[in-house]
Amino acid sequence: MNQTRRGFMGKAFGAVAGVGAVGALYAMKRSWDPLPSVKAAGFTTIDISACAENKLIVEKWRGKPIFVLRKTAEMVAKQDEAETARDVIVDGNHYLIAIGLCTHLGCIPAYREAKTDFKCACHGGEFDSSGINTKAPPPSPLVIPPFKINGTTLVLGESGPEYTKMKEAGIVA
Amino acid sequence: MAHFEKANSLNEWLDQRLGVNTLQRVLAKEYWIPKDINFLWAMGMVLAITFGILLISGIFLLMYYQPNVDLAFDSVNYTIMQEVGFGWMWRHVHAVAASVVFLIIYIHMFTGIYYGSYKKGRELIWISGMLLFVAFSAEAFSGYMLPWGQMSYWAGMVITNLFSMGSLEFNGLVEWIRGDYVPAQAFLDRFFMLHVLLIPVAIMALIGLHFGALRLPHVNNQNGEEIDFEEEAAKYKSGNKAASKVIAFANDFMSKDMFVVAVYLVFFFYLVFWNFEFAMDPVNFDPANGLVTPAHIYPEWYFLWSYEILRPFDKNIGLIAFAFAQVIFILLPFLDRSPNTVPANRRGLFKYWFWAMLLDMIVLTAMGKLPPQGIFSTIGYVAALVFIGLWLILPIITKLEKKL
Ligand code: HEM
Ligand code: FES
Numbered sequence: 001m002n003q004t005r006r007g008f009m010g011k012a013f014g015a016v017a018g019v020g021a022v023g024a025l026y027a028m029k030r031s032w033d034p035l036p037s038v039k040a041a042g043f044t045t046i047d048i049s050a051c052a053e054n055k056l057i058v059e060k061w062r063g064k065p066i067f068v069l070r071k072t073a074e075m076v077a078k079q080d081e082a083e084t085a086r087d088v089i090v091d092g093n094h095y096l097i098a099i100g101l102c103t104h105l106g107c108i109p110a111y112r113e114a115k116t117d118f119k120c121a122c123h124g125g126e127f128d129s130s131g132i133n134t135k136a137p138p139p140s141p142l143v144i145p146p147f148k149i150n151g152t153t154l155v156l157g158e159s160g161p162e163y164t165k166m167k168e169a170g171i172v173a
Numbered sequence: 174m175a176h177f178e179k180a181n182s183l184n185e186w187l188d189q190r191l192g193v194n195t196l197q198r199v200l201a202k203e204y205w206i207p208k209d210i211n212f213l214w215a216m217g218m219v220l221a222i223t224f225g226i227l228l229i230s231g232i233f234l235l236m237y238y239q240p241n242v243d244l245a246f247d248s249v250n251y252t253i254m255q256e257v258g259f260g261w262m263w264r265h266v267h268a269v270a271a272s273v274v275f276l277i278i279y280i281h282m283f284t285g286i287y288y289g290s291y292k293k294g295r296e297l298i299w300i301s302g303m304l305l306f307v308a309f310s311a312e313a314f315s316g317y318m319l320p321w322g323q324m325s326y327w328a329g330m331v332i333t334n335l336f337s338m339g340s341l342e343f344n345g346l347v348e349w350i351r352g353d354y355v356p357a358q359a360f361l362d363r364f365f366m367l368h369v370l371l372i373p374v375a376i377m378a379l380i381g382l383h384f385g386a387l388r389l390p391h392v393n394n395q396n397g398e399e400i401d402f403e404e405e406a407a408k409y410k411s412g413n414k415a416a417s418k419v420i421a422f423a424n425d426f427m428s429k430d431m432f433v434v435a436v437y438l439v440f441f442f443y444l445v446f447w448n449f450e451f452a453m454d455p456v457n458f459d460p461a462n463g464l465v466t467p468a469h470i471y472p473e474w475y476f477l478w479s480y481e482i483l484r485p486f487d488k489n490i491g492l493i494a495f496a497f498a499q500v501i502f503i504l505l506p507f508l509d510r511s512p513n514t515v516p517a518n519r520r521g522l523f524k525y526w527f528w529a530m531l532l533d534m535i536v537l538t539a540m541g542k543l544p545p546q547g548i549f550s551t552i553g554y555v556a557a558l559v560f561i562g563l564w565l566i567l568p569i570i571t572k573l574e575k576k577l
Contacts, residue, residue, distance in 0.1 A: 032349060032352060034354075035352070060463075060464060063354050064354060105330075105334045106331055106334040107466045107470060108464070110466075121467070124544075124545040124546065139488040139489065
């Protein structure tokens with residue numbers, strides 16, 4: 001090993017610079033993190049009792065659109081088990097509650113009342129009225145946000161028992 | 174203290190202190206350019222000038238632009254467009270230049286591919302060139318966010334979502350890039366920083382590297398001829414300019430280069446003043462709204478080919494195909510296994526490869542603009558497969574090529 005003073009100074013500089021670089025990178029990473037105020041964006045309460053049947057309502061939660069769709073009895077009768085499992089049931093009415101962003105690349109699919117399905121204009125993906133993907137490219141169903149049923153209102157951002165059950169069954173995302 | 178003689182002229186004074194004469198000799202007077210080239214070799218200079226135009230128009234836009242989600246849209250569409258004297262002109266210059274620069278980059282790239290200017294010592298020119306392409310793409314994308322219109326917002330949403338890496342679900346990474354759950358104030362601010370500072374600085378450094386990588390191998394020529402630059406330079410310097418295969422970069426070659434630039438600038442300003450609409454998407458004249466997606470989301474024309482490679486597949490395969498398309502060109506010098514540096518038309522199967530690639534990218538571009546339905550979906554799908562296939566067969570067909 002080269003024990004000259006220059007060699008030592010070179011290593012000393014390398015060590016100081018290395019520690020400094022790691023520290024600086026960490027600080028830079030943290031500066032790009034979402035701010036605490038953004039993170040605490042919190043909870044949104046929506047009243048779903050006033051929704052009309054087969055009319056899509058779009059609410060907003062953490063800057064994202066939330067789809068609320070009250071299904072008609074006919075729609076509920078036609079669905080299969082997997083679809084019904086995703087329904088949020090309040091006062092005996094079946095609702096679709098989902099984040100209204102296509103699971104492909106995040107466009108907002110449009111609801112087609114006549115066909116009772118969603119069509120994404122960006123790359124042509126489709127979802128049924130339970131938010132299940134029926135035509136590629138979207139790889140998975142619309143995401144169900146954490147919710148808690150409170151009478152006829154829903155609190156988004158909080159996980160109630162109904163949500164936890166869906167989550168355990170692996171159907172929220 | 175070094176010894177300095179009294180200088181007899183300003184030039185001598187500067188030469189003593191900065192070595193300007195040496196610089197001028199190395200970079201201009203004795204930087205030899207082959208005579209056997211055509212106007213396509215002026216595209217590099219056209220690009221450098223266009224970058225200068227982007228910089229100057231950008232500086233003027235920067236004086237009134239407000240990087241704030243509530244103010245950005247009006248600061249562009251009202252303040253700059255209506256109030257600032259000639260503000261509309263800077264905006265149209267900036268938008269047209271940002272679009273045309275990609276047309277020239279594609280011409281410049283395909284010129285390089287056609288003449289084989291990416292091999293035999295020119296690999297680093299090619300690689301720095303592709304890095305410039307990546308940097309320009311990032312610059313164009315970040316700039317597109319700034320007016321905070323509908324296309325800004327939704328392009329920002331879709332492109333940042335790519336970083337979730339499909340089924341890997343890296344949503345934390347996407348939120349980290351945005352600084353929020355969705356594109357919002359933090360997002361606009363950081364892309365503003367990237368657009369006006371970090372990426373332009375990177376582009377300037379890369380242009381320096383690109384030019385530096387050119388100096389020793391020199392530019393290629395129309396026949397891929399290997400020139401003995403010392404010998405040809407000696408002829409030139411001895412006064413036998415007619416017999417020499419080279420001319421000096423300045424002022425001889427520069428005068429031709431700048432002539433092409435002049436023709437280009439006439440065309441450029443014609444577009445700026447009379448035909449600027451192609452560079453301004455009408456959808457982006459609606460303010461950003463996170464609750465309404467525009468009916469069709471498509472990128473600017475220069476990203477359409479790679480967008481079309483993403484679109485027809487499943488999410489994960491689409492992302493892999495897209496990533497492949499983004500990086501594959503940079504590997505061209507290593508995927509082309511043939512030793513020949515001659516125009517594509519003398520290179521056997523590579524001739525067909527070149528034209529097939531060019532045509533395929535045009536088809537992909539056209540399909541990317543059309544709605545993803547029926548026959549267009551199918552054509553786009555086939556063209557995307559052809560793109561990937563062409564790159565897979567490239568090493569094989571160039572390996573089989575006869576050495577000339
Ligand atoms: C805005 C960005 C760019 C600028 C300012 C620029 C500038 C230049 C200039 C001034 C030249 C010498 C003159 C000429 O042959 O045209 C050149 C050559 C070259 N550039 Fe670029 N360039 C840019 C982007 C690119 C890109 C994206 C590529 C493709 C990967 C590329 C590949 C090359 C190659 C291969 C040469 C050598 C041509 C030859 O030897 O004949 N450049 N560039
Ligand atoms: S974002 Fe919906 S299909 Fe691509």
